[in-house]
Each structure stands twice: as C-alpha cells, then as structure tokens.
Amino acid sequence: MGLAGCRLPKVDAADHDYLLILKRSEYPQTFGHINDAIGSDHSNIVTIQRTSAKSNRVLSLKGVKTKAGLDRDEWPMAMFREGGNGASVRYIDPSDNRGAGSSIGNILSDLPDGTRIKVEVINGI
Template sequence: MDLKGILSSPQVSSTSYDKVIYFQADRYPKTAAHIEYAIDKGKSAICTIDCDGAEENRSQSLKGIPTKKGYDRDEYPMAFCDEGGTDVDIEYVKPADNRGAGSWISHQVNDFPDGTKILIQVK
C-alpha cells in the first residue's frame, strides 16, 4: 500500500502522526512484506514509540508462538510500539532480514522520545 492509500484510509490522517519512516523493501523484503501484510489485515500503520514497554510487549506477543529453527519470529506492530504486545501479527522471517530490519528501524527512531507517533511507509 502506498502513502496515498494509507493516508486515505479512515484510521490514518496527516495529523495522527509526527514523523514518517520510509521502510526499505529492497533491503529487507521479507520484513517489508510482513509489515504490508499486517497493515492490510488491519494492524496500525502508526507506531507510538514506547521503549519502556518493549520488553513486556515482546513477552506478550511471542507467548505461545513456538520458535522455528533458522527463523526469527517477526512481530508487527513491533515491540517498541505502544500498539505492540498482545494481538500483533507474527511471521517467521530469516534472521538476516529480520535483524537487519530491526537495526535499521532502531537507527531511524533512536532520537525520537516515547510518545512520538511514526507512520511506517514501506517503499
């Protein structure tokens, strides 16, 4: 879904977020596909940063989801988002793609304080 499509959806308006992150699908294709899939299924395209809640969110989101040899359990919305935790979408993704994507996103939001609303746009 492109930015125009996201902004025209009833749950997102240009005043409902503070920043936009353009997630690089060509660098992390499996994670990008998961983000798009989860948003298409109704998960929020907006992430409200909540770094203090990340550990608890991760614990809730991965509870009961078995590990799979050679794969990470990718969660969307991500654990550092207030929208993370229970009722997230989980996909099995190869570690290089998932961890690279996690590191990249981390660097994008590192300077934003908790409470910042980020629109995630896959590009």
C-alpha cells in the same frame, strides 16, 4: 534512501509526527511482513514506547513456538505502544529480520517515547 532502506521525514500532520518510509527490497521478508500486517488489521500509525518493549515482546510471542533457523518477527514491533497482544507474528530469516530491526531502531533512536510514526512500505526508490 538513508539507513538501509529507511527514510524518516518530519511531517506536519494531526495524527503523526514522522513518516517512516521502508524500501521493501532492502529487507523483503520483514518489510513485506510489515506491509502485509498493515494491509490486514494492524495500524500504520504507531507510538514509540520503549519502556514497554520487553513486556510487549513476551505478549506478542506468547504461544508462538520457535523454529530452528528462523526469527519470529512481530508487527507492531515491541518498541511501540501498539505492540504486544494481537501483534502479527511471522517466521523470518534472521539476517533479514535483524537487519531491518537494526535499521528501524537506529533511525528512530533519537526520538522520544510518545513520538507518533506513520509507516509506509514502498516498492521503488
């Protein structure tokens, strides 16, 4: 599957440049949250924009209190242009959330801002 539950094939599509495939069983809480958020009203196509990550994180977590022993996971992630106000936020086990964030961050690390990513969460291999 690649980097801890992630694959990133390049695609030839009009609306996205890469397909980020996430194996739900690798990080069930975080990837489950992404899947649920996409299944509701959040886009499955996101655009890398690391320069806005800090401000997006502040906006997405505003008014969401911390809980002892849990992380606040956000979708779309702060590193995406679509993150920030209106992001879905869920309390997640820190090891699941940070492992997923590290895997996604690493697999996308060589891609420049402006790259469009379609995200798909799968249950199997």
